[in-house]
Amino acid sequence: MLKINGLSKYFQSGEVLTKAIDGISMSVGSGEFVAITGASGAGKSTLLNVLGLLENFNEGSYEINGTEVSKMGDRQKAQVRNENIGFIFQSFNLLPYLSVYENIELPLKIRGINKSERKKSVEQLLEKFGLANRAKHLPSQLSGGQQQRVSIARALSCAPKLILADEPTGNLNSEMANEVFSMFEEINREGTTILVVTHDEGLASRAHKTIQIGDGKVMQVS
Amino acid sequence: MKAETEISLAIKSFGFQWQKYMFIAAVMSLGIAVFLVVSNLYINLTSAFEQPHLHQLYKPVLNDWKKDEAFDELDSSKLPPLMSYQNSMALAQIEPGQNASSFKTEVIYYPSQAQSLSLLPLSTRVSSISFFEIFNLHFKFGGKDELTQKSGAWVVLSNQTNERLFAGANSVGKKLNLNGHYFEVAAVLEEKTHLFREHDVVNGAFEGSEDIYLPWQAADVLNPVIRGKKLCKDGKYASRYLDVKEGSCLWVNHWVKLADSELHAYEQEVSSYAQQLSATGMLTGETPYQIYRAKDWYEKSGVINNDSKIFPLLAIAFMFVCAVNACVILYAQAIEQKPDAANWYAFGLSRRSILSVFLIQSGICSLFIVALTFVFSLVGISVFKGIFPAYETSLYLGLDSFFIMVVISISFMLFFSLFPGISLSRVKPVVYLKQGGVA
Numbered sequence: 001m002l003k004i005n006g007l008s009k010y011f012q013s014g015e016v017l018t019k020a021i022d023g024i025s026m027s028v029g030s031g032e033f034v035a036i037t038g039a040s041g042a043g044k045s046t047l048l049n050v051l052g053l054l055e056n057f058n059e060g061s062y063e064i065n066g067t068e069v070s071k072m073g074d075r076q077k078a079q080v081r082n083e084n085i086g087f088i089f090q091s092f093n094l095l096p097y098l099s100v101y102e103n104i105e106l107p108l109k110i111r112g113i114n115k116s117e118r119k120k121s122v123e124q125l126l127e128k129f130g131l132a133n134r135a136k137h138l139p140s141q142l143s144g145g146q147q148q149r150v151s152i153a154r155a156l157s158c159a160p161k162l163i164l165a166d167e168p169t170g171n172l173n174s175e176m177a178n179e180v181f182s183m184f185e186e187i188n189r190e191g192t193t194i195l196v197v198t199h200d201e202g203l204a205s206r207a208h209k210t211i212q213i214g215d216g217k218v219m220q221v222s
Numbered sequence: 223m224k225a226e227t228e229i230s231l232a233i234k235s236f237g238f239q240w241q242k243y244m245f246i247a248a249v250m251s252l253g254i255a256v257f258l259v260v261s262n263l264y265i266n267l268t269s270a271f272e273q274p275h276l277h278q279l280y281k282p283v284l285n286d287w288k289k290d291e292a293f294d295e296l297d298s299s300k301l302p303p304l305m306s307y308q309n310s311m312a313l314a315q316i317e318p319g320q321n322a323s324s325f326k327t328e329v330i331y332y333p334s335q336a337q338s339l340s341l342l343p344l345s346t347r348v349s350s351i352s353f354f355e356i357f358n359l360h361f362k363f364g365g366k367d368e369l370t371q372k373s374g375a376w377v378v379l380s381n382q383t384n385e386r387l388f389a390g391a392n393s394v395g396k397k398l399n400l401n402g403h404y405f406e407v408a409a410v411l412e413e414k415t416h417l418f419r420e421h422d423v424v425n426g427a428f429e430g431s432e433d434i435y436l437p438w439q440a441a442d443v444l445n446p447v448i449r450g451k452k453l454c455k456d457g458k459y460a461s462r463y464l465d466v467k468e469g470s471c472l473w474v475n476h477w478v479k480l481a482d483s484e485l486h487a488y489e490q491e492v493s494s495y496a497q498q499l500s501a502t503g504m505l506t507g508e509t510p511y512q513i514y515r516a517k518d519w520y521e522k523s524g525v526i527n528n529d530s531k532i533f534p535l536l537a538i539a540f541m542f543v544c545a546v547n548a549c550v551i552l553y554a555q556a557i558e559q560k561p562d563a564a565n566w567y568a569f570g571l572s573r574r575s576i577l578s579v580f581l582i583q584s585g586i587c588s589l590f591i592v593a594l595t596f597v598f599s600l601v602g603i604s605v606f607k608g609i610f611p612a613y614e615t616s617l618y619l620g621l622d623s624f625f626i627m628v629v630i631s632i633s634f635m636l637f638f639s640l641f642p643g644i645s646l647s648r649v650k651p652v653v654y655l656k657q658g659g660v661a
Contacts, residue, residue, distance in 0.1 A: 045656060054655070055650075074573050078567070078572035078575070079570065087569070089656075093561075093568075093655055097238030109230065111570065154569075
């Protein structure tokens with residue numbers, strides 16, 4: 001599904017050139033559950049952002065579903081993000097002026113799905129994640145765990161082939177973190193590829209594959 | 223992505239941050255409202271300059287008037303640049319029926335017993351029938367035929383006086399007792415919408431408007447109290463019409479309507495006349511006469527003085543300052559919206575769509591600017607009219623003002639939104655998504 005070869009990402013600050021990703025090559029097959037681990041500043045999040053088409057890379061090649069990313073324009077990338085990728089963030093990043101229902105509905109709206117189909121999909125997700133009674137609530141009226149469930153539901157709303165999660169349990173207690181990973185396992189069992197960045201070795205071990213990153217390079221794959 | 227989604231997102235986001243947008247709208251609309259009110263006033267003042275008939279109006283000025291010398295009413299050696307009655311009448315005989323001389327007086331109206339009014343002083347302009355034609359004054363009731371039929375016994379009412387005395391009904395044929403003499407109403411003038419009354423070139427641009435108009439023959443009978451410049455050449459004051467007529471006072475403005483082809487011949491006549499007067503010692507100075515076009519006369523009289531000319535520039539400057547402030551707030555708004563934009567971007571909005579969403583928000587804001595500008599302009603005009611009642615009929619918001627308001631509001635907002643919008647669309651999503659600046 002994802003194939004990267006010699007991928008590098010630099011940051012220039014004055015005369016100092018920092019290599020956040022330094023020639024990483026790897027591939028992720030369809031239906032895999034991959035955990036990316038590593039110390040702070042190792043390049044985990046940068047790698048995830050590049051894979052999620054949120055950030056450009058400087059060198060190497062990146063193919064998603066057989067299409068070279070460097071040849072895509074902004075609109076095509078936006079379409080790929082909308083249709084193929086679901087994002088889950090540590091800070092949830094729910095839009096504060098939209099209700100739970102509307103936050104989950106947003107990617108469907110962007111995709112141009114009609115209202116009745118959107119309603120059907122959102123209601124199914126609300127039911128699945130136990131949020132049906134919170135549909136009209138604003139994010140500020142929810143607990144951290146509930147917000148992350150909304151965030152996961154939103155990521156799944158367009159039925160993407162790939163979920164990218166950046167420290168999704170960073171703001172949750174261990175019980176909630178376990179719950180979130182259980183959800184990931186369930187989603188993965190339904191065929192969705194998951195790439196999750198985490199510090200937590202215990203949670204990472206629940207993935208099919210763990211990639212350890214250090215100094216922008218792949219240190220170990222297990 | 224459908225435009226419907228961009229609009230929906232823009233409205234939701236606008237609703238969440240409406241206070242900031244309202245602040246932008248208030249700042250911007252204040253600037254536009256000030257500009258509209260001031261420019262409206264200025265246009266009304268200056269539009270009189272562009273009346274076609276003014277280009278055919280000429281005034282001969284005799285004697286030693288120096289154009290750069292200020293007129294001092296209390297100094298008899300600095301008399302106004304006018305022509306004496308005797309000179310004027312003599313010159314009028316050269317071109318009978320094509321001149322308009324007039325001056326302001328005051329007569330007393332004696333109401334009939336049926337009326338509840340007490341004795342009413344009326345501001346009166348003594349003039350000829352040609353006066354109305356030359357200064358392009360239109361009649362609401364009656365007209366030139368009625369004036370001609372009644373010879374020297376007519377009276378013309380202003381629309382306001384007709385409202386006051388006859389409740390706005392057609393009063394042509396009704397009789398008025400003025401200073402104990404009866405005159406028949408021959409016509410009623412239309413209400414003038416411009417503050418600037420063209421025929422005020424006779425005595426100055428902003429003197430109070432007239433209640434009624436009477437012919438010269440009536441002035442001989444009534445001998446009314448005169449208004450305006452009363453100082454005579456010999457240092458005496460003239461208080462009544464006959465004092466002036468029979469004295470050596472300089473006061474009568476004498477306007478002639480001429481086609482271009484007639485101008486040269488008229489100039490020769492005035493020159494000849496001035497030489498005759500100079501030979502008898504009645505005129506002194508190096509330049510015995512000058513002929514001015516009405517439009518130039520406005521300029522020289524300072525009808526629209528330099529201070530007034532600065533006001534539109536100040537209004538534009540104020541609007542610009544408001545626009546800059548609105549732009550800065552808008553830019554700050556765009557920066558605050560970057561976490562949102564990062565989120566939209568992550569879930570599939572292209573950069574162009576992000577720009578569209580921001581521009582739609584600005585468009586919504588510009589509608590509020592139109593509404594607020596309308597309110598501010600109405601309030602400003604009301605306050606202005608309250609302080610300066612003379613502007614009652616001349617300052618108003620017409621359809622053209624409303625159109626200008628809409629165009630300025632929308633174009634300003636879209637123009638000033640462009641830079642913040644582009645900046646927003648170029649958001650670096652990873653910066654804001656990692657920080658979790660949204661929820």
